[in-house]
Amino acid sequence: MANQRLFLGIDCGTQGTKAIVLDAHSGQVLGQGAAAHKLISGANGRREQDTAQWLGALTLATRRALLAADIDGQDILGLGVSAQQHGLVLLDDQGQVLRPAKLWCDTETTAQNDRLLNHLGGEKGSLERLGVVIAPGYTVSKLLWTKEQHPDLFTRIAHILLPHDYLNFWLTGRHCSEYGDASGTGYFNVRTRRWDVQLLCDIDPTGRLQAALPELIDAHQAVGTLLPGIAEHLGINPQALVSSGGGDNMMGAIGTGNIKPGAITMSLGSSGTVYAFAEQPKVSADAAVATFCSSSGGWLPLICTMNLTNATAVIRELLALDIDDFNALVAQAPIGAEGVSMLPFLNGERVPALPHATASLLGLTMDNLTRANLCRAVVEGTTFGLRYGLDLLHHNGLQSLRICLIGGGSKSAAWRQIVADTMNMKVVCPEQSEAAALGAAIQAAWCKSWANGHEDSLADLCERCVKLDSASESWPIAENVAATRLAYERYQRHVATL
Numbered sequence: 001m002a003n004q005r006l007f008l009g010i011d012c013g014t015q016g017t018k019a020i021v022l023d024a025h026s027g028q029v030l031g032q033g034a035a036a037h038k039l040i041s042g043a044n045g046r047r048e049q050d051t052a053q054w055l056g057a058l059t060l061a062t063r064r065a066l067l068a069a070d071i072d073g074q075d076i077l078g079l080g081v082s083a084q085q086h087g088l089v090l091l092d093d094q095g096q097v098l099r100p101a102k103l104w105c106d107t108e109t110t111a112q113n114d115r116l117l118n119h120l121g122g123e124k125g126s127l128e129r130l131g132v133v134i135a136p137g138y139t140v141s142k143l144l145w146t147k148e149q150h151p152d153l154f155t156r157i158a159h160i161l162l163p164h165d166y167l168n169f170w171l172t173g174r175h176c177s178e179y180g181d182a183s184g185t186g187y188f189n190v191r192t193r194r195w196d197v198q199l200l201c202d203i204d205p206t207g208r209l210q211a212a213l214p215e216l217i218d219a220h221q222a223v224g225t226l227l228p229g230i231a232e233h234l235g236i237n238p239q240a241l242v243s244s245g246g247g248d249n250m251m252g253a254i255g256t257g258n259i260k261p262g263a264i265t266m267s268l269g270s271s272g273t274v275y276a277f278a279e280q281p282k283v284s285a286d287a288a289v290a291t292f293c294s295s296s297g298g299w300l301p302l303i304c305t306m307n308l309t310n311a312t313a314v315i316r317e318l319l320a321l322d323i324d325d326f327n328a329l330v331a332q333a334p335i336g337a338e339g340v341s342m343l344p345f346l347n348g349e350r351v352p353a354l355p356h357a358t359a360s361l362l363g364l365t366m367d368n369l370t371r372a373n374l375c376r377a378v379v380e381g382t383t384f385g386l387r388y389g390l391d392l393l394h395h396n397g398l399q400s401l402r403i404c405l406i407g408g409g410s411k412s413a414a415w416r417q418i419v420a421d422t423m424n425m426k427v428v429c430p431e432q433s434e435a436a437a438l439g440a441a442i443q444a445a446w447c448k449s450w451a452n453g454h455e456d457s458l459a460d461l462c463e464r465c466v467k468l469d470s471a472s473e474s475w476p477i478a479e480n481v482a483a484t485r486l487a488y489e490r491y492q493r494h495v496a497t498l
Helices: 051-069 110-119 122-132 139-149 163-172 197-203 228-234 248-255 310-316 324-334 370-393 413-423 437-449 458-465 478-496
Strands: 006-012 016-023 028-036 048-051 076-083 090-092 159-161 175-177 215-217 221-224 241-243 262-267 271-276 290-293 299-305 342-343 361-363 400-406 428-430 470-474
Touching: 006 051, 006 163, 006 248, 006 437, 016 262, 016 413, 016 437, 028 051, 048 051, 051 163, 076 370, 076 437, 090 163, 110 122, 110 139, 110 197, 110 290, 159 163, 159 428, 163 175, 163 221, 163 228, 221 437, 241 437, 248 271, 248 290, 248 299, 248 428, 248 437, 262 370, 262 413, 271 370, 290 478, 299 324, 310 324, 310 370, 324 370, 324 413, 342 478, 370 400, 370 413, 370 478, 400 413, 413 428, 413 470, 413 478, 437 458
Parallel strands: 006 076, 076 241, 175 215, 262 400, 400 428
Antiparallel strands: 006 016, 016 028, 090 159, 221 241, 262 271, 271 299, 290 299, 342 361, 428 470
16 A cells, blocks of 8 residues: 555564564554574573574564555565664674574573673672673673683674664664664663773673674664575565664664653563653663663663563462463452562572572461462562662652553453552553564664655654553552552561561
């Protein structure tokens, strides 16, 4: 149809890749597709992925989305890539990947991170210098780890890329990065929006890492057009513009319309995140708040918890429950799970800052050890971590009017109500649950608009393409809020003992 303006949004996550086709003219999502990834795990906290899986999944998800939308890929005007943050992809001078990508959830580099943090002068020094406190998940410790564990391979590094940078390179042949995703590397200054080259020289005085840095581009800039062979492989118009793309949190912000002050996005995914838009880089004194750049021209103060649906899934599998049965048991148990508390720190934890913590179940008696209470306790425990993080954002002066809830957990009505009662705030989900893929498609439309002389602002596009699902609205209930507050205080007392 002549008045359609079609864009592809791709989101490469830990568990799989999603693709959506967006008509930026009508604001409608016309089709979507997905394909799964596998994780490489080790007992020492290793969490890696084979990058070839990402390429296969991107191809499959894209083809499925085009098929579902029933459109010709030649009509696609542009595409945007969102991906999991912090991962490290190393290329040699031939553009070949040197080893599996180390991911955000990898904790094998904790010792290297501790040494780097010490080198920066601790949390205070890291905040002053970079505007963020480096954590084991960040990219910088992965570089030091590679140097120490794989010295031969280290000498062959020609390009250091984040997951979304690597996918953009595969699509266009160009090595570049944008400010939002670069904020999570640990060698980028979020205030000045520049690489901290000196830190990389401290890791490796030869200058190899500095030379391997990608070029930084603005969020509204295109990386380029598709390589002819890739366009043919994907079945997409070779003139399609590839936008700057960004990290999944930055793209999730765009995909929930979180591009001006007052909005809060909360994601109930494998990990939990809470983030808000800020016009200035007001860096929090609390190490747990990461004042990242946004992919819309501002900043995106963010907190991330390491344990969310990965923790609820463990309990679900333990009790052999499907999602519906699990949610029914959560709703059946009373607020506070009759005294059962779960500190769900199965992966260690970032917020609260307990990297070496393990999970624990507390308050068990002969009477309250039920399946329902276990299910309720894991959902409350993970949600309380997000409440702790939201309080940190509020302490830093961020205002919030309502929460836009995304991620797998947001599909549960019981969980939405727990979030509303825990945060004492209205909660609503967007119609399009794949917010990061939607954000990537919207950003692609924005980049195309810039290239065409600004037909649409980002605000125009978000207004048109981000739709809220009124059926998902959950309001806090006064008596629930009071009961939840008591359960949250109990959680805080348990955390304090760690």
